[in-house]
Amino acid sequence: MAGFGSRDLTVWYGVYSFTFHTSRMVHERVSVGAFFFPFLPLFLYFLFYIILSLWLLVLSLAIAQLLHHRSYYL
Numbered sequence: 001m002a003g004f005g006s007r008d009l010t011v012w013y014g015v016y017s018f019t020f021h022t023s024r025m026v027h028e029r030v031s032v033g034a035f036f037f038p039f040l041p042l043f044l045y046f047l048f049y050i051i052l053s054l055w056l057l058v059l060s061l062a063i064a065q066l067l068h069h070r071s072y073y074l
Contacts, residue, residue: 015059019052 019055022052023048
């Protein structure tokens with residue numbers, strides 16, 4: 001049975017770090033933009049969550065593809 005290696009941890013830490021820093025950056029931009037444009041926060045949050053959901057979809061498809069190909073060699 002396959003174990004949970006350091007490479008897997010590195011990938012998951014990279015995904016977590018990217019998501020955390022991106023969400024923090026969007027939150028800071030929205031806080032500044034809310035003073036000037038009342039509609040801007042809603043638009044930016046909507047855009048951010050669309051991009052985040054697409055990112056997670058691509059990531060899950062890539063993991064499924066890797067696990068599918070990996071099962072041939074187990």
